[in-house]
Amino acid sequence: MKANCPICDTSLKLSADLIESEVFECVDCHRKIVVKSIGKKIELEEAPGVEEDWGE
Amino acid sequence: MGKNKKNICLLHNTIRGDEKLLIEAAKKFAVNLDVVDVTDLILRTKGQFKFDVILDRCLSSTKGIHAGLFFEGIGIPFVNTVKVAQICEDKFATSMKLTEYKVPTVSFAMVFNVDQAKIAIEEMGGYPIVIKPTVGSWGRLVNKINDLDALEAILEHKDTFAGPIHKSFYLQKYIEKPGRDIRVHNINGQVIAAIYRKSDHWITNTARGAQPLPCRIDQDLENIAKLTGKAIGAGILGIDVFETKDGYLVNEVNHKLEFKNVQRVTSIDVASKIIKYCLTCAL
Numbered sequence: 001m002k003a004n005c006p007i008c009d010t011s012l013k014l015s016a017d018l019i020e021s022e023v024f025e026c027v028d029c030h031r032k033i034v035v036k037s038i039g040k041k042i043e044l045e046e047a048p049g050v051e052e053d054w055g056e
Numbered sequence: 057m058g059k060n061k062k063n064i065c066l067l068h069n070t071i072r073g074d075e076k077l078l079i080e081a082a083k084k085f086a087v088n089l090d091v092v093d094v095t096d097l098i099l100r101t102k103g104q105f106k107f108d109v110i111l112d113r114c115l116s117s118t119k120g121i122h123a124g125l126f127f128e129g130i131g132i133p134f135v136n137t138v139k140v141a142q143i144c145e146d147k148f149a150t151s152m153k154l155t156e157y158k159v160p161t162v163s164f165a166m167v168f169n170v171d172q173a174k175i176a177i178e179e180m181g182g183y184p185i186v187i188k189p190t191v192g193s194w195g196r197l198v199n200k201i202n203d204l205d206a207l208e209a210i211l212e213h214k215d216t217f218a219g220p221i222h223k224s225f226y227l228q229k230y231i232e233k234p235g236r237d238i239r240v241h242n243i244n245g246q247v248i249a250a251i252y253r254k255s256d257h258w259i260t261n262t263a264r265g266a267q268p269l270p271c272r273i274d275q276d277l278e279n280i281a282k283l284t285g286k287a288i289g290a291g292i293l294g295i296d297v298f299e300t301k302d303g304y305l306v307n308e309v310n311h312k313l314e315f316k317n318v319q320r321v322t323s324i325d326v327a328s329k330i331i332k333y334c335l336t337c338a339l
Contacts, residue, residue, distance in 0.1 A: 019079075020071070021071040053145075054193060055192065055312075056310035056313065
């Protein structure tokens with residue numbers, strides 16, 4: 001699977017087991033990217049920043 | 057949904073490595089696992105939900121608790137229960153529950169202004185002291201206060217710039233650690249795994265770069281982790297423990313385990329144990 005980083009536009013080779021809502025790091029700009037949808041077209045977005053109530 | 061198979065809902069708002077391990081683990085059981093983003097749901101009592109149990113993996117504690125209130129309200133078991141989540145989510149509530157059950161824990165105080173803070177710190181043995189938000193994770197805004205100047209500065213900033221939750225000042229005695237703390241996993245009263253979290257920094261969260269290493273569970277560690285489980289309630293718990301010359305002290309209890317490091321360094325299949333526990337809670 002291939003898609004471009006929504007931030008730096010680098011062409012990314014995506015892992016075959018990637019699933020919706022999964023977060024990964026762009027190999028080029030190192031920003032966190034979230035998978036919004038996987039269908040005919042893969043949609044990626046910049047992952048939201050850490051919120052005050054996030055965590056364990 | 058397959059016949060006679062239990063329907064587990066893995067409720068999340070982000071898929072991390074931990075959730076992927078759970079998805080893989082579920083394949084070993086005769087279950088249907090629905091992976092559901094909590095932000096896609098409309099929680100109305102008219103909604104039709106066919107789940108036998110919900111496994112709360114929401115990264116947002118607030119969203120997780122609201123979802124829990126809903127699903128428990130309509131009779132679907134929620135893991136962890138809202139009761140457990142609410143105790144763990146608030147560090148002061150955790151401290152109070154540990155005290156009630158006489159679990160050895162770090163000395164603490166809750167104060168609401170700088171004058172009370174000065175008195176409490178003196179009673180707790182003086183500086184350094186640790187101040188934490190009652191809600192939060194990963195070491196965020198956990199500060200070590202070394203003297204009165206720092207105390208006044210931090211409290212003034214919180215009073216001036218922060219929201220109401222940060223104006224309740226939760227203080228803990230600073231504990232000198234041997235360059236590490238211990239994370240113990242207790243699932244439904246069973247102590248299943250432990251790791252050291254080694255760091256040169258006094259904050260030893262793995263989210264802050266601490267190195268996870270396997271830890272042998274001795275009898276004292278098992279005892280304190282079991283007692284903590286009794287205090288907090290049955291569920292999936294991550295218990296943070298300090299080693300001191302006088303024995304173990306519980307620091308915090310977490311209700312939404314990040315277990316991938318534990319699974320990696322101990323080879324214990326925590327994910328399968330979580331799925332198995334969910335099945336025991338299912339309708």
